[in-house]
Amino acid sequence: MAKRVGIEVSIAIAEAVKLAQAEVVAAYPITPQTHIVEHLSELVADGELDAEFIPVESEHAALSTCCGSVAAGARTYTATSSQGLMLMSEVLYVASGMRLPIVMTVANRALSAPISIWNDHQDIMTQRDCGWIQTFAENGQEAVDLTLHAFRVAEDRKVSLPMIVNIDGFTLSHVIEPIELPDQADVDRYLPPFKPKYKLDPKKPISMGPVGIPEVYTEARMAHDQAIKNAKRWIIKAWDEFEEVFGRRYNPVEEYRTEDAEIVLVTMGSISETAMTAVDKMRDEGKKVGLLKIRLWRPFPGPEFRKAAKGAKVLAVVDRTLAPGASSGPVGEELRTVFYKVPGAPKIFNFIAGLGGRDVTVERFEEMVDKAASYAKKRPKELYEVIGVREK
Amino acid sequence: MAVQDAIIGWKTITHGCHVLEPGSTRHFKTGDWRSMRPVVDKEKCIKCGMCYIFCPDMCYSQTEEGYYEANMDYCKGCGICANECPKDAITMVPEEEE
Incomplete structure (x- = not known):
């Protein structure tokens, strides 16, 4: 049976990433997201999660690293917040345009200036049009559930798009809540292994991220737009499946x-x-x-x-x-x-x-x-x- | 195949705009926007191959007689060959001129 425990939401999200058995985590700490990746680094260091934890020098590098690892076929996770999301901005568009299914938690926080570490939605709204699927969690349980849902949706071959789960900084990230952490067996039933349609493989070489000349750029953007619109039915279907496995219902x-x-x-x-x-x-x-x-x-x-x-x-x-x-x-x-x-x-x-x-x-x-x-x-x-x- | 022939629609474009065929750039002829072309004077040419060495597009190749000839499917008309030729055997001619 799944256990209901009193746990900080950030730690619970990290536990959800562990349950999803992410293979690569590349992240840079930033308030109020820090506890998520801090706990993930502990899980990897303690041998509880068999993954590569890649400490990087910036958020731009964090997401670039994620692009590489997911392109190579590894289940990939990162998390950021506020100014860190700003620094990632360029790579956000790269990841979605290349249809790389990274899962990211954004602990929503205000933007400077004036400097503020506190919660609002200004960080994510600057990235409204970055082409990622985006959901919002209301409480800790939802933060955990939507994280598992994000892996299920993003990696679905019919979707193949990166996905952001938004959680309010501090209001959620730093609060201890009663949260039901699912059983590993149920998560395994819900979340199949990541098998991307295309990956970087020396035995079958392909190029990702080529130039899009004026003759094809519009078509590439249109294909991206249609892909994310088409994703809606699979997002909802993954919530249907979530209800079947875990008993909790989510809707758009x-x-x-x-x-x-x-x-x-x-x-x-x-x-x-x-x-x-x-x-x-x-x-x-x-x-x-x-x-x-x-x-x-x-x-x-x-x-x-x-x-x-x-x-x-x-x-x-x-x-x-x-x-x-x-x-x-x-x-x-x-x-x-x-x-x-x-x-x-x-x-x-x-x-x-x-x-x-x-x-x-x-x-x-x-x-x-x-x-x-x-x-x-x-x-x-x-x-x-x-x-x-x-x-x- | 020229770029125009490769035009695909949004329904047929590859997933994430990936290039699925290795070495596919060989299908594209890229010299169609050239405004000047190199013309070699065989009287002056000493077959030294400097044009072949300096061409940034590697479009020069040696003929059976030993002269060097630029492949007009790839030459961009940059004029580096004409500039480097030690015998001034290469002249850049505007494309509209015969």
């Missing part, structure tokens, strides 16, 4: 008390847990409020979201990113696009909250719901609003 968009809800909050990541408490409180007060949690961010599950939001009159969309000079936050923009000219579409209001580790409390969610309700009657001047910013 998770609904919470959305039945007859008129105002629906939209969140990603760990603030969803506080949002649920806020929804419960408002429901107790007789307000018709619900919550939609986006689990799958790329490819964006547009039809699933429209279906889940059916009946809602107003969406209060929370972004944990401020995109200076943009029309609104990335999640807000995405949903406005998804509902553009859809008959009966809800009114969408975008709130920027929880930047650089500032807590998004139950009261803040109530404020957003109240504001969205009033904006539905009288249109606000701006397309987004920064919640809790001091006006002085």
Whole structure:
């Protein structure tokens, strides 16, 4: 039987990587991701995980090393955060364009300047278009489960794309939670050995990463776009299989008390847990409020979201990113696009909250719901609003 | 095969744009954008092979009579051969001229 233990989420993620029997881990430590790779290096050093742990001189090197190892056919894992993800940026696009199924945890953290080690989603949103499949975990159990799911999906020959599991820095990474670590036998049943369609093999030489002249570049990008869109069905199928093996169910968009809800909050990541408490409180007060949690961010599950939001009159969309000079936050923009000219579409209001580790409390969610309700009657001047910013 | 002949669509492009056939560049003729071409004056040529040695595209080869001839499928018209020729036997001629 799988054991339910009190464990730091970072350590639990490292244990999940061990259960997945990753063969190569190349990583560089950065707060708040450090504990994940620190624990993996211990597991390798102690002989508990039969893998190569490659300490590198930077995140750019970490992901480059991962590209090489996965191209050679090894199950490969890395993790990073914030400035480290920025340094990886170039190689993120290389890995996805070359269809190399690396699995990476990003412990989401704010970006400098000013320097902040605390949690928000600004790091990952700069890499929104990097062509990786991206999921968001809400709690420690999900962080573990989505890590196993990521290996299952990324390495599937029908997908063959790298995958990022986003976990909120500190809020998840450094918190001790009760987590059920699956049995090795169940993981082995769920996750077949990695057998890539193409790999670097001297007996059968191929070239990876050639130049894409103007005559083929557009076609290569189109093929990548179609591959990640097509991946959605395999992502969902891998969640179906996950439920069969482990008994826990995951969906691209998770609904919470959305039945007859008129105002629906939209969140990603760990603030969803506080949002649920806020929804419960408002429901107790007789307000018709619900919550939609986006689990799958790329490819964006547009039809699933429209279906889940059916009946809602107003969406209060929370972004944990401020995109200076943009029309609104990335999640807000995405949903406005998804509902553009859809008959009966809800009114969408975008709130920027929880930047650089500032807590998004139950009261803040109530404020957003109240504001969205009033904006539905009288249109606000701006397309987004920064919640809790001091006006002085 | 010229580049245009190799054009594939997004459905037929290889996985990750990988090149699955080793040495496949030999299928491509790459000299079609040349603006100048080298013309050898056999009266001046002493068959020393300096053009063959210096050509960065290795497009020179020796003929049966011992002269050196540039392969126009690969020559880019850079003029290094003309510059290095000790007898000034090579002249760069604009492509539009006969």
